[in-house]
Amino acid sequence: MPIDPRGIAGLGARDCGHPVLSGPLLDLDARLDRAFLRLSARWNAAEYRFPPFIRAEHLDRLDYFRSFPHLATFPVALASEASNLRRFAETARGDAAEGVALADVAPIHHVITPAACYHAYVELEGRRLEGPVYLTTRATCCRREAHYELLERQWAFSMREIVCIGSESDVTAFLAEATARIDAWVERLDLGVAWQTAADPFFDPRRNPKYLYQKLEPVKHELVFDGRLAIGSTNFHRSYFGEAFRIRCAGEPAHSGCVAFGIERWIAAFLQRFGASATRWPELEPLDG
């Protein structure tokens, strides 16, 4: 059932599934994120803040436009000629049912970042790593969907990721340990979640060899709440990003993997599992405890 914001202190609802958070829910957001950061400290992961946009040429190297055209959201500005701006200024209607009619637009070189970790591989482009690199970042990610639900399916949403880039064994050990620690934590929380194998939401999946490959040999596991809502995932990329960004480790293209948490979905899970009253939410004891 969709979450009804009435009667939930600190929750407002806008369109496209976007919440307005304040009070106890903004506090829960911060506490959850601190718990994920504490998990990242297990690997001394360095925290980064990356730009909200990523260059289209970088996504293109990942075959993103072929695999996920339906998800992409582009930041688009008007062409800067005064005559073009004046035409727009005189005619634009923000409340038009058919949407704002843009005049000529400036060249589009960016995408609003669709996942927090892509910037990490750009950051390490061309590097030869002496050993595994661990980092963590939180980002507002943007994925267009056919429909939205408050907190559960948002056009733009908050993602915390922990990333490991190194040798194959570095990455598989990282993912195994992260999975075990998250397992122990959600069990203590009694959150009502279970791991499921999954595949990325490819466009036209049956035509995409990457999708078929993921089905044959699962590399994505989702932490699913109530049998229906993925609130986290572990992802083993093999050397996909290492090759695309020429990152090497131990004489080979670097491997990578990440653990991702969808913050608003964790809030949704808390509200549905424990109720709207913050006094009934469990302590977020250290995730690395």
Add this chain to the structure above:
Amino acid sequence: MPIDPRGIAGLGARDCGHPVLSGPLLDLDARLDRAFLRLSARWNAAEYRFPPFIRAEHLDRLDYFRSFPHLATFPVALASEASNLRRFAETARGDAAEGVALADVAPIHHVITPAACYHAYVELEGRRLEGPVYLTTRATCCRREAHYELLERQWAFSMREIVCIGSESDVTAFLAEATARIDAWVERLDLGVAWQTAADPFFDPRRNPKYLYQKLEPVKHELVFDGRLAIGSTNFHRSYFGEAFRIRCAGEPAHSGCVAFGIERWIAAFLQRFGASATRWPELEPLDG
């Protein structure tokens, strides 16, 4: 002189002025924001997190498209028909010099929020206030510019705002006290800033009565570093937002005002005033002290 990221620990540079922050600079970002939050606590301002996009119809009520068409950035997705997506998937080139050629786009109903506080007036739409409302929010704001400089002029940037919505005297008292507290703080920091009257960056200003009005009777004051870089501002909106969003207080359209801090510009000011070494940065003693 533009900031050179080489030799500054925790600073990387991407395009459009966007930094990559980690280590001491990400820590400085957090410390500055905590100081601004502590200032907001003087008025018990409630903290909010609003969506990254704002509806175009809401900005239109503020005459935004007529006043600032050159700044606007729209989040744009492709039209969802499979044939359109397939056409894009088969032809899109992320590295094309002329930019990504979008296929048909979905109706555009949003703008990436150009200021943190606009959402506050939407939130209070139609309300009759018993007394002044104080709130604070941090947002990634987006303003297209003709050129960019690392940390100093970014397409997307971080803005912390403190907002007062109430009677005229509530708002003028808030702005006067905020100005005095900031003054005392930047003096103790020895940051090398001074207040200047300013006007918003209107498109085609001489044709815009709002610009002329701002020039005649200044309502915007900027905290200017080194005689050239506005790192904060106070803004007295009179009843402009109150009327647009039918917010009333004391039997009249509510007045409003805000104090805004551009976080990356504060970081730029610290780097240039105190150097790249975190050990030389001053203590951020309580801004409300």
